[in-house]
Amino acid sequence: MDKKSIDWENLGFGYIETEKRFVSNYRNGVWDEGGLTGEATVTISECAGVLQYAQTIFEGLKAYTTEKGETVIFRPDLNAERMEQSALRLEMPVYPKDRFVDAVVRTVRANNAYVPPYGTGATLYVRPYMFGSSAVIGVKPAEEYQFRVFTTPVGPYFKGGARPLTIKVSDFDRAAPNGTGHIKAGLNYAMSLHAIVTAHKEGFDENMYLDPRTRTKVEETGGANFLFVTKDKKVVVPKSSSILPSITRRSLVYVAKEYLGLEVEEREVLFDEVKDFAEAGLCGTAAVISPVGKIVNHGEEICIPSGMADMGPVTKELYDTLTGIQMGRIEAPDGWIKVVE
Numbered sequence: 001m002d003k004k005s006i007d008w009e010n011l012g013f014g015y016i017e018t019e020k021r022f023v024s025n026y027r028n029g030v031w032d033e034g035g036l037t038g039e040a041t042v043t044i045s046e047c048a049g050v051l052q053y054a055q056t057i058f059e060g061l062k063a064y065t066t067e068k069g070e071t072v073i074f075r076p077d078l079n080a081e082r083m084e085q086s087a088l089r090l091e092m093p094v095y096p097k098d099r100f101v102d103a104v105v106r107t108v109r110a111n112n113a114y115v116p117p118y119g120t121g122a123t124l125y126v127r128p129y130m131f132g133s134s135a136v137i138g139v140k141p142a143e144e145y146q147f148r149v150f151t152t153p154v155g156p157y158f159k160g161g162a163r164p165l166t167i168k169v170s171d172f173d174r175a176a177p178n179g180t181g182h183i184k185a186g187l188n189y190a191m192s193l194h195a196i197v198t199a200h201k202e203g204f205d206e207n208m209y210l211d212p213r214t215r216t217k218v219e220e221t222g223g224a225n226f227l228f229v230t231k232d233k234k235v236v237v238p239k240s241s242s243i244l245p246s247i248t249r250r251s252l253v254y255v256a257k258e259y260l261g262l263e264v265e266e267r268e269v270l271f272d273e274v275k276d277f278a279e280a281g282l283c284g285t286a287a288v289i290s291p292v293g294k295i296v297n298h299g300e301e302i303c304i305p306s307g308m309a310d311m312g313p314v315t316k317e318l319y320d321t322l323t324g325i326q327m328g329r330i331e332a333p334d335g336w337i338k339v340v341e
């Protein structure tokens with residue numbers, strides 16, 4: 001399939017409508033067969049559960065072109081499993097894992113002209129999501145749901161090299177101790193908007209959220225998990241029941257152990273320890289790893305030794321290895337790369 005004529009290197013991270021999306025409806029206790037459609041608009045009841053009580057969950061993953069020219073998707077099975085956990089927590093029906101992966105593959109295949117060519121740094125972002133579509137006025141789960149998958153091409157995350165971020169320790173909480181921080185639900189983002197807009201106004205790139213119970217431990221940012229490196233090159237990732245289990249972070253932990261032979265600790269990380277780390281980064285699908293250069297807690301600055309110019313050396317090795325696996329330059333562990341035939 002011929003590629004669209006898009007200036008891939010200069011694409012931003014915004015929505016661009018592509019040709020096809022997948023839609024399946026849940027009615028009378030069953031999912032219909034579902035299929036691709038050219039209709040990009042959703043029509044639902046004015047009283048739909050999603051509109052009134054925010055009953056909606058989502059996923060985010062990427063399709064891209066490898067060095068060999070194949071269109072591939074990175075670990076969609078893990079997105080299916082995570083969406084299952086999100087659905088159960090919000091009393092929504094589960095979209096079966098094999099059908100989730102199939103829907104993602106079919107949507108990417110149908111929009112293959114929008115999968116950016118190898119070497120551009122751009123990718124096709126894939127957004128599966130589900131919402132309560134039937135009318136709900138008393139607070140309860142909807143009876144009908146819609147599962148959809150759309151795609152949108154996005155540009156290279158780091159234009160002209162990775163710029164280390166400056167992060168604010170937020171006074172807001174992202175998640176409640178026994179709340180919904182561990183699931184990918186729209187509601188977690190709605191309530192984060194005020195905190196991120198405030199941080200941006202003050203000149204920060206992101207918020208660091210602390211654990212909501214004691215406010216002494218590092219949790220994550222609004223949309224990415226933390227990864228730290230100690231002065232003796234140990235990789236440390238925060239563990240908490242209110243952190244969203246990032247697939248990128250889990251993949252980086254595997255890469256650190258199995259490809260780079262690094263020691264990895266997944267444990268609670270006290271905010272007081274942060275000043276002793278040599279490197280820090282944020283992990284998520286969009287950027288893989290964004291380096292963190294500075295963390296500011298009420299005016300008190302913690303300057304990460306790797307500095308404000310570059311990624312730290314271990315962070316860089318992790319980044320290069322995982323993106324190498326994704327792009328087919330380094331052999332991938334079994335099952336990580338789903339080829340779209």
Ligand SMILES: *Cc1c(COP(=O)(O)O)cnc(C)c1O
Pocket residue numbers: 060184220221222223224225244245246247248249283284285286
């Ligand atoms: C999606 C998300 C991440 C990153 O997860 P990936 O699977 O690596 O993309 C991290 N934190 C939050 C809060 C998220 O919503």
